Amino acid sequence: MRVWWVGYILVGLAVVAAAIYAAFVFSPWPSVLLIRHAFHRDAVARNLALEKHAPADIGVMGDQLYGEGQDETLDVYLPAGVADKALPAVGWVHGGGFVAGNKDDLSGYLKILAGHGYVAVAVGYSLAPGARYPTPVLQANKALAFLARNAGRYHIDPNRLFLAGDSAGAQIVAQLAATVGNPAYAAMVGVSPAVAPAQLKGVALFCGVYDASRVSPEGPFASFIRTVMWSYIGTKRLDDDPRLAEFSVNRHLTPQFPPAFVSVGNADPLAPQSTLIAGAIGAQGVSTDTLFFPEDYSPALPHEYQFDLDTKAGAEALERLLAFLHRLAGEATTQ
Numbered sequence: 001m002r003v004w005w006v007g008y009i010l011v012g013l014a015v016v017a018a019a020i021y022a023a024f025v026f027s028p029w030p031s032v033l034l035i036r037h038a039f040h041r042d043a044v045a046r047n048l049a050l051e052k053h054a055p056a057d058i059g060v061m062g063d064q065l066y067g068e069g070q071d072e073t074l075d076v077y078l079p080a081g082v083a084d085k086a087l088p089a090v091g092w093v094h095g096g097g098f099v100a101g102n103k104d105d106l107s108g109y110l111k112i113l114a115g116h117g118y119v120a121v122a123v124g125y126s127l128a129p130g131a132r133y134p135t136p137v138l139q140a141n142k143a144l145a146f147l148a149r150n151a152g153r154y155h156i157d158p159n160r161l162f163l164a165g166d167s168a169g170a171q172i173v174a175q176l177a178a179t180v181g182n183p184a185y186a187a188m189v190g191v192s193p194a195v196a197p198a199q200l201k202g203v204a205l206f207c208g209v210y211d212a213s214r215v216s217p218e219g220p221f222a223s224f225i226r227t228v229m230w231s232y233i234g235t236k237r238l239d240d241d242p243r244l245a246e247f248s249v250n251r252h253l254t255p256q257f258p259p260a261f262v263s264v265g266n267a268d269p270l271a272p273q274s275t276l277i278a279g280a281i282g283a284q285g286v287s288t289d290t291l292f293f294p295e296d297y298s299p300a301l302p303h304e305y306q307f308d309l310d311t312k313a314g315a316e317a318l319e320r321l322l323a324f325l326h327r328l329a330g331e332a333t334t335q
Contacts, residue, residue: 028129028231032099035227039100046307050108053309055080055115060107061154066146067139071126074143075103076154077114088160088201088329089119089147093140095167095207095304097228098128109307116322118329119156121147125172128231133243134189136172137179144176145194160329161195163203163258164321166304167270168228170208174249174277177203181256188246201328202259204321206306207268210277211251212244221269250280257281261324263291263317265301291320 059078066072079087090113094101103122110120123143125136144161151158165173179186181197209215215225215238226236235241245251260281264274275292282288293301293313306317 028099028227031223031227032129032231035097035224036100039096040102043096043101043105046304047105047108050112050307050309054108054111058111058114064146066123066143069126069139071124071131072139072142073103073124074146075107075110075122075124077107077110077120077122078155079114079117079119082119082155085155086151086157087117087119087155088162088325089121089154089156090162090164090204090325091121091123091140091144091147093123093125093136093163093165093169093172095165095169096127097224098133098136098168098232099228100127101168112309112318113322113325116325118162118325119154121154128228129234132234133232133247134175134191136168137175137189138191140172140176141179141191141194148195148199158195159199160201161199162201162325162328164206165204165208166206166306167208168232170205171210171247171249173203174205174208174210175247177258178249178252178254180258182252182254185252188252197256197258200258202261202324204261204324205263205274205277206317207264207270207274207303208277209270209273210280211248211273212238213248214273214276216269219269250277253280253284253286255284255286257284257286259287259289259324259328261289261291261321263306263320265303265305265313266293266295266297267300268303268305270303289320289324291317 057080061076063073066074092106094103094105103124106122110122113120123140125139148158163173163177179189179191180193180200186193230236233243262274262278264271278288278290301313306314308314
């Protein structure tokens with residue numbers, strides 16, 4: 001009798017194991033759920049560490065609806081004493097590999113930007129695999145249109161707009177910025193640009209991925225990359241889908257791309273992507289500021305290093321970002 005029970009148990013375990021294996025093979029969802037759990041845990045800890053650097057008197061207008069979708073909301077962070085001023089605005093798109101993250105993850109960092117005289121906006125968007133490419137790009141464009149249309153309500157100068165993003169958000173922002181001055185690319189992506197090139201003063205790109213063909217299928221980041229690209233693009237292959245060429249924003253840059261600030265940590269597996277996009281932007285004759293670190297920089301700087309303001313490198317990244325924004329926002333006021 002015991003032998004029969006053992007047999008049933010072994011068969012049952014084999015069936016469960018096969019089902020789990022099939023779930024991971026035929027759908028990205030199991031891996032995505034694991035990524036979301038890990039990302040949320042890290043984002044909460046990171047944001048708590050940032051709060052001590054943020055001013056206490058920042059105004060917040062949360063969950064502003066920029067569209068009809070349930071994910072189409074944004075949070076607006078306002079400096080104290082804004083009164084009737086029209087200030088430069090930074091619209092920031094969060095990271096998370098297109099499958100994780102939340103606009104709330106940015107609250108600490110954007111309060112700091114607001115404390116330096118900017119209307120800082122955290123843009124929410126729909127996550128993969130529930131929403132696939134190019135949905136977040138279209139949503140970011142919709143959010144930009146909403147901010148330009150409601151500039152007075154949010155104390156925004158619509159002629160001093162900036163876009164910023166980290167990780168997946170950097171790719172979304174870079175792609176949207178490329179469509180603003182490239183009508184052919186805008187048509188390819190399906191974007192009707194919300195603003196004119198003259199209104200978009202600059203973009204800040206942290207640790208993003210910009211060329212799908214340069215993503216390595218090997219190494220410590222490989223499993224993660226395969227999962228997020230499968231989730232976002234809808235294919236496991238990174239070499240034969242035409243949408244990957246469209247996704248690869250470095251192939252669609254023009255001299256009308258806005259001035260850029262690009263940075264990445266020296267231990268980030270995606271570091272080559274940032275040097276690639278900085279070089280591609282600069283090759284178009286566009287002003288490009290960079291903050292890169294030597295390979296032997298210590299302590300080694302991981303993905304999303306810029307959000308750790310308790311490190312020298314994180315503090316330097318903020319200082320350089322603010323200098324970039326101040327220069328271009330100031331230039332706009334004198335034009």
